[in-house]
Amino acid sequence: MDMQELIDPFARLIEDLCTPAAVRAVEAGGDSSAMWNGFVESGFLDALVAEEAGGAGLSLADAAPLIALLGRHAVPLPVGDTMIARALLAAAGVEAPAGPIAIATGAGPAPFAAVASHILSGSPEVPVLSEARVEATGVHHDVDGYAPGLDGKALRAVAAMLRAILISGAAERVMEMTVAYANERSQFGKPIGKQQAVQQQLSVLAEQAVAARIAAAIGARSGLTPRLADAAIAKHGASLAAAQIAAIAHAVHGAIGISEEYDLQLLTRRLHGWRLADGSEGYWAGVLGGLRMDEAGKPTADFLRAA
The missing domain is CATH 1.10.540.10 (Acyl-CoA dehydrogenase/oxidase, N-terminal domain)
Incomplete structure (x- = not known):
């Protein structure tokens, strides 16, 4: 199909x-x-x-x-x-x-x-x-x-993978909205997206949006009965990205980004909610750490390749 x-x-x-x-x-x-x-x-x-x-x-x-x-x-x-x-x-x-x-x-x-x-x-x-x-x-x-x-x-592992996928979708849209706003909003006679500091922040935002998408894909590969390591990698990575994406988007948009009539807050509120739901990045980092310590005799490189 x-x-x-x-x-x-x-x-x-x-x-x-x-x-x-x-x-x-x-x-x-x-x-x-x-x-x-x-x-x-x-x-x-x-x-x-x-x-x-x-x-x-x-x-x-x-x-x-x-x-x-x-x-x-x-x-x-x-x-x-x-x-x-x-x-x-x-x-x-x-x-x-x-x-x-x-x-x-x-x-x-x-x-x-x-x-x-x-x-x-x-x-x-x-x-x-x-x-x-x-x-x-x-x-x-x-x-x-x-x-x-x-x-x-x-159900926490499969729910965590679901939130990671939702985060990846919201992150992509937030990135698109932020880039478009930076190219439309002018200050001192030129779009703010032409300023080097803003460009650097937009590049980080794009990097984190891609990271969220990759993390979600890692989680989804396990299906509805996921490997715990896949769920942990997915939710930890997506939650980390969600916090940075929301922060950069609001920094670039300024005060308009938090106004109720502007659509950005519909997405960034979801990013923060899904980041914490079914275990935050801190929770899933602990899960990953526990899995690593369960195989303390294995070299870290081998553990990562297996995960």
Whole structure:
């Protein structure tokens, strides 16, 4: 299958359903049913479900460009979470609900839990589905929420890979917006993008956007039952990049970047949220360190090549 035949219609679907105005409306507590029904009717929610269970049978690596598009457009619903949840539920012989499913791993607020109808916990092999009973984070216009009492630590690796892919999509869009702004905004008679200091920052931003994409690809190669090392590399790298990308984008944009009516903050707020979700870069650095120490007798070069 030519993946572009799936990517292009999915991109058009998101562009139609998830305009910045529609994203803001959902964040403000508006009705998200029309947006969600658009994804349900598209059939993309079953992209990761095995063909024998009625899905498209895509691997996570194949579906990664689709998930990255969700990050690129700051989609305010758990579409990626639901793709993964439906695949895990189908593999376990459990019928998935029609509504949005968030994944809760016990590491801080669960992304999109406040706009989900169900929460997935448990493990990849034994997924547990619960009705969403969520505590608000208290953050203005936040679609995340706390899901207390659920044990989803065993899902942390696959959820971390999902966040890494979402970060990579948002990072690319933030980079594009920042470069365009730097080339359009003039100061002292020339675009600020012509100033050497700004050019240097833009180069770092581009470098980090590529780093996030590579990290996400490393994670996605393991599929829905990931190697712990792959998940750790993916989330550690993407989370590190997310912090730098958001900081540089806001530095270049200045005060306009944090204004509610400007679209940049829709993406950078997601970058910071996904950076911390399902384990921050510090958490996953500790996991990587633990894996390394488990093989203390092996040379570091061999450990890296194996990872």
